[in-house]
Every structure is written in structure tokens, then in C-alpha cells.
Amino acid sequence: MELTGAAWRKSSRSNGHSGNCVEVADNLPEVVGVRDSKDPSGPALVFAPHAWRSFVRGAGSL
Template sequence: MPEYDLSVATWRKSTHSGGDGGNCLEVADGHPGIVPVRDSKVPDGPHLTFNGPAWTAFVTSL
């Protein structure tokens, strides 16, 4: 999968993250065909990029 410039991405906490402030994912909207994901506790750390169907399958399996 190609690299995407996410330096200006607007991240939001996933609705699938727990409300206890612990293990939280953030996703970035506005990137057609991909879903960028990162750990909210390490915002400057690495991120993963899923294509739409892969993200849907991941969330569905939870």
C-alpha cells in the first residue's frame, strides 16, 4: 500500500474504543478508500493504514 501524508490529518477517537481512557484508537477521516489508524496514547508514533473493506472486516470481527 502506498504511503500517505498524514501530517495534516484530523484524527478522532474511534467509536469502537473503550470509554475508560485506556486502549484507544484514533482514525483519520477524509482519505477516500483508506482508514488511517493510530494509538491515541502515542500520537506521534507509527500508524496503520487499512483499505476500506479490510477495516470493515476488522471492526466486524470485534
């Protein structure tokens, strides 16, 4: 899947001190991309927007 035009932002839950940062691109119409900020040219996971919302909702309750 091509993520050209993705506007990546660091997750508000990422810890900036240890380097464990997740970046999310939720500006694309059909997908939400997730990648490791330490490897921006590496692989990215791609989710349907409804699946990503469900994940975030579930993670927020932890």
C-alpha cells in the same frame, strides 16, 4: 504513507479510563488510518477501506 489531512477520532470502543485508546481516520479517499492516541506522532496502521470495514464488522460480532 502520508496521512496529511487525516481527521482523527477516538474509537467508540476505546476505554477512556485506562488510557487504552485507538484513533481512526476514515476521511481519506484511499485509506483508513489507525493509531494509538497516547502516541499521535508515532506510527499508524493503514488499511484499505474494504479491509477496515471487514475488520469492524468482524469485531462487532465479538
